[in-house]
Amino acid sequence: MARTAEHRLPRRRRRRLTVALAVLLTAGGAGGATAAWSTRQGSPQTAPEHPVKLDTVKVTRTDLSTDRTLPGTLGYGPLRTLKGTGTGVLTELPSPGAKAVRGKPLYRVNDRPVTVFFGDTPFFRALDKPGLRGRDVTVLADNLRALGYDIGHTVNRAPTRFAPGGTEFTPELSAALKRWQSDTGQEATGTLTPGRALVLPGPARVNTVTATPGDPVEGEVLTYTTTAKSVALTVDAAGVGALRTGQSVTITLPDSREVPGTVTAVARAVQGGSADDQSAQTGPPTVAVTVTPRHAGDVKGLDSASVQVRFTATDRKGVLAVPVTALLALSEGGYALQRPDSSLVAVETGMFADGMVEVSGAGVSEGMTVVTAS
DSSP, X not given: OOOOSEEOOOSSSOOOOOEEEOOOOOTTOOOOOOOOOOOOTTOOOXXXXXXXXXXXXXXXXXXEEEEEEEEEEEESOOOEEEEOOSSSBEEEOOOTTOEEOTTSEEEEETTEEEEEEESSSOOOSOBOSTTOEEHHHHHHHHHHHHTTOOOOOOXXXXXXXXXXXXXXXXXXXXHHHHHHHHHTTSOOOSOBOTTSEEEESSSEEEEEEOOOTTSBSSSEEEEEEESSOEEEEEEETTTGGGOOTTOEEEEXXXXXXXXXXXXXEEOSSOBOOXXXXXGGOOOSOEEEEEEEESSGGGGTTOSSEEEEEEEEEEEEEEEEEEEGGGOEEETTSSEEEEOXXXXXXXXXXXXXXXXXXXXXXXXXXXXXXXXXXX
16 A cells, blocks of 8 residues: 655664565566665764765656467468258369359369359259349349349348348349359359359368268368468457457567467357366366458468467556666565655556556656666
8 A cells, every 4th residue: 555655764763674676577577676774773873985876767657568478370260161052963072272262163063063152141942033032142143243243223121020131033133143154154044043052151262172072962062261361369268358359469470570460350259167067177268369460471371380479468558657676665565766865755556567667656756756776
C-alpha cells in the first residue's frame, strides 16, 4: 500500500532503517542491486571526505508493453472432407496439391466432369423447373454470374413461414446454364442434377485423395484445405484475451526471418479443461487462434513448418515510469523513490517492461528527479 507522506532520515533520535533495491525480473529483463543504510543510536557520524556523487534519472511519461511468444504450426489450415454426390463410378481423380477452381472440373464420374462451384449450400435436388426457389439456386446464379454469364433479373428473397428463401430458377437462368454447359463441352440441357457439380466454401487445395478410380462416387473422395497458408496457435484460455481479430503480430520462421502477420480468427469455443470424471482430464482449457502472414510471398517456399508468433500481451499508454534500478524496497514494506536530498517518496508499482517500472503516488510527478543505482 502506498504512503503519501515523505520520510526523512531523523538526525537526533535515530533508528535503524534499511532500504533495499528490489531485484525484479521483468519480461524485458531488468538488473537489480541492493543497498542499505543504517544508523545506530549514539554512534558518531563522520562526514565523508568527498561528497558522494549520486546517479539520477527523471520520472518520465511513456508507453510500456510486454510481449509474449507462442509456438505455432504453419500450414494450409484444418482439413475438410469432400464426399461425392449422385450416382456413378469415379473414373478420374486429382493429385494431391491440385487446386479447386471455380467453373473447372475437379474429378470425373462415369467419365463426365464434375465442376467446382463456390457457395454455402450443396446441390441437393435437380434444378429443372422454372419457379423453384432456394439457396441452391442462389449458388448456381452467383457462380454463373461470376463466370461472366448474363442470368437476367433475379431476386433473392428471405425465407417465410410458407416458402423457402433464396433465388428463383427462371427461364433466363436456365438459358445461362445451358450456354455455360455448351461452352464447357457438356450436354446443354439447361438443367442441373446433383453430382454434376460440387460446392466448396471457396478456393481449395487437395490435400489427400482417399478414393481410387472404380470406387462408387457416394463416399469420401478426398480431403482439402484452403489455398492460403496460416499459422495455428493454441492459447491458454486465461491469456487469449490479449489477442483479437485484426491484431498485428510477428512470425518467426525456421530460418529466423521475422515476417508480419495478422490475427484472422479467435475461436469462441474453449477446448479441454477439467471434467466431471477426473480420469477424463483433457489438460488446461485452451482456445484455437489463427494467424495469417500479411504477405503470402514471405512463406512461399514453406508448406508446413514450426514457427513462433510474438504479440503484445499487455499494453499501458502514457504512464509514469522510472528504471527498475531507481526502485527501493522498504524494510517495513512497500516501495519508494529517493530524491537527491535523501527524502523518500512512497510509490505503488504497476507494470514492469524492458527494465522500466510504472510508478504512481501522491508525491510522484513527471520530470521529478530521483536517485538510481549505477
